[in-house]
Amino acid sequence: MFRTVIQWIFLAPRETEEFTIEPVIRYIGGKKVAVVRNHVGIYAFEDRCPHNGFELSRGKCTADGKAIVCPLHRFAFDLKTGRALTQGGVMRTFPLELREDGWYIGCERTEWGWFKS
16 A cells, blocks of 8 residues: 655744755755745745746746746746646645744655554
8 A cells, every 4th residue: 555745844044044046956855945935935846847847946036925936938836736827737835834944845755554543
C-alpha cells in the first residue's frame, strides 16, 4: 500500500534576509526550487516553466507581487496556487511553514508499507 506524505525540510533561519524579489535557487528533495520574497509573502516553486521547461528564476515578479512571469513567452503564474494567469499550464508550488527555528519547505514523498486507517 502506498501513501503520500509531506516531508518538512529546513530552508532558512527565521530572520533570513536571503530571500528577496529576485528568485533564489535551492535544491530540495532532488528538485530545483526557486524562492522569492515580496511585499505579499514568501513563495517556493519548481524552477521550471510548465509550458516549455524554461527556468522561471530568470523571470520577474509582477508589480503586485502575486505572480512570476516566464521570461521566454511572458506567461504569468500565480505564486500561491501555481495556476497560469494567461496560458501555459500549472506551475508546481511548495508549501512553506514558519517555525520557531526558521522556514521549512514541504516536499511530497511516497511511502510504502502497511498503514493504520
